[in-house]
Amino acid sequence: MSAAGGDKYQYLAAISVNIISISYGAFCGWPSSSFLELAAENSPLETGPLSPKDQGWVASNICLGGLFGTFLFTWLADKIGRKWSLMWMALPNLLGWVIIPFARNPMHLIIARFIGGAAGGGCFTVIPIYISELASDNIRGTLGVFLVLTCNFGVVLAFILGYYFNYAQVSWIVSSLSFVFVGCFWFMPETPQYLAKTNKVEEAEHSLRYYRNIKSNPAKELSEELQLELQQLKTTEKPAGDADDDDAEATGVTWADFAKGKTRKAFLIGFGLISFNQLCGCFAMLNYTAVIFEQAGSSLKPTIAAIIVGGIQLVGTYLSTLLVDKLGRKLLLLVSAVGIGLGQSAMGIYSYLQVTGYHVASFSWVPIAGFSFMLLLAAVGLLSLPFLVISEIMPQKIRSTAIMLLMSVLWLISTCVIKLMPVFTATLGMHGTVFMFASLSFSAAVFIAIFVPETKGKTVEAILASL
Known part of the structure; x- marks a missing residue:
């Protein structure tokens, strides 16, 4: 089995999950060109040109949203799993973009940035966990850097779109990435470690085999390294009597x-x-x-x-x-x-x-x-x-x-x-x-x-x- 063949589904998962990072990166880059339009004399806002003070709040509020998203989506990642926590991020990511074209005053923009920032907080918290739990040791670094690479790609995308389109058109264009993300990431399995931790060892084995691109048949196909990984997953399984303690396990730090x-x-x-x-x-x-x-x-x-x-x-x-x-x-x-x-x-x-x-x-x-x-x-x-x-x-x-x-x-x-x-x-x-x-x-x-x-x-x- 070639390394490339064994790793291809890990690369596919890393690319799919980071589609939402492209959208968040565009959210970070959006003010660069949009503020020029919103602060102009003919500003589309009903309250008139966006003042420097308001620009500061609109720009920095994405960080406060990120703080909120960090707590929310980390909690969800332990409650409902890494995959579904990430899937739910598409909602605030989409809302953040959709509110912008309808904004009539700075407060609407601040709310949009806060909601979009919450998705970003989840991205930078849950995606590294997701990648670290599915990636092989030899490519974990490359897959881990995809997060910042795609985020920076999103920033450049927003800069380029902002050069050719107005701020509302940019919002509508980038909002489509939320649907692309859900369509691509929907088919990815939960991480093996999380499944094993929640007493789903058979599903964990299927997940590991998927990410390592191994047929789900004979164990002799497995290398010693992968057999060790499977064994570690099985030792993560809790006894049946402890099944009721799943919730405590997830939050028992x-x-x-x-x-x-x-x-x-x-x-x-x-x-x-x-x-x-x-x-x-x-x-x-x-x-x-x-x-x-x-x-x-x-x-x-x-x-x-x-x-x-x-x-x-x-x-x-x-x-x-x-x-x-x-x-x-x-x-x-x-x-x-x-x-x-x-x-x-x-x-x-x-x-x-x-x-x-x-x-x-x-x-x-x-x-x-x-x-x-x-x-x-x-x-x-x-x-x-x-x-x-x-x-x-x-x-x-x-x-x-x-x-x-x-x-x-x-x-x-x-x-x-x-x-x-x-x-x-x-x-x-x-x-x-x-x-x-x-x-x-x-x-x-x-x-x-x-x-x-x-x-x-x-x-x-x-x-x-x-x-």
Whole structure:
């Protein structure tokens, strides 16, 4: 059996489930061009042009929706399964898009963004769990990065559609992805681990055979590795007398589970990665794309600049999918953090020299080069891999709860950094703000070098043993 043949249904599942990530990515990219239309004098809103304050609320409310979705869909993932939790995400994802064309005031847009953000919270919480529970060790990294790759593809899609269509037409076009997602993902089985945990071992075996592309007949077709996987599923089965305790099993995580030495260290590593994912400033600085290009004397329209930036992120994330199972997670994270810091340092030096009166006109390419280099390296590692790593290092019992808590931290930090960005630039200046982010990026590199384990090709048990 070829590796390609054995893995094809895992790739199919990863592509199908991430169709909804494309839609959420488009939701993230939608404000870039739409705000230009909504803030214009001839704004279609009945309340008139969208003010900067309202733009801030409309843009950042997706993070609050993400926080809500993180709790809701993680709870559903343990109650009704990974598959059906993901299927239900299509509803808020669709509603978020459908409300936008009918919006008559900023509050309608804020509600739409909150609802769409809830679907995003579910995506970044449940999809990593789903992938980690079905993927073979040798391709788990590649499949795990699909989440960020498809999300970035959605961002670029929104930028391109926004260049050719108005904000309402973009909403109708992208809303169709919800139906495509349901149509494709409907046929995927539940993950083997979840089925085994809920005392459905026969279904779990069929699921494992499906994802490993093995006929459901003789056991002699199975390699030793797959026989071991099946045996592990069977040992996950609860005795018949404990069937009534299914609900307690799903929600029976206690603080004592987090207090175990290895588990506590795994959680703290995840906390550090998630925190630096936002504190490196790359996501927040995307809001300053137009400012940076204008500062460099670029004559590009903001919409074209956004498409270029989105394309850079997409290329970086694609490189990550190619390299993550070859070079490993730790090396890519380390190179990414250092690269982000170097790109930000170049931008900060240029901005500082410009503010202090030095003639830097001949170096006007530096901000764009530094910004592009920063985004490329960020997409290769620090913006894409933490979601994969935390799903790999968490023990199965606390995986859902731990990822829910860590994603809640991410949404809170993201909201705070985006809202405080104007305060930072007003008090520290653009150069001071960028230097602050650069120092945090270099701190992330130190953290990764010392604490983050390599997880490439390892089982959860082996990863925990190495901590």
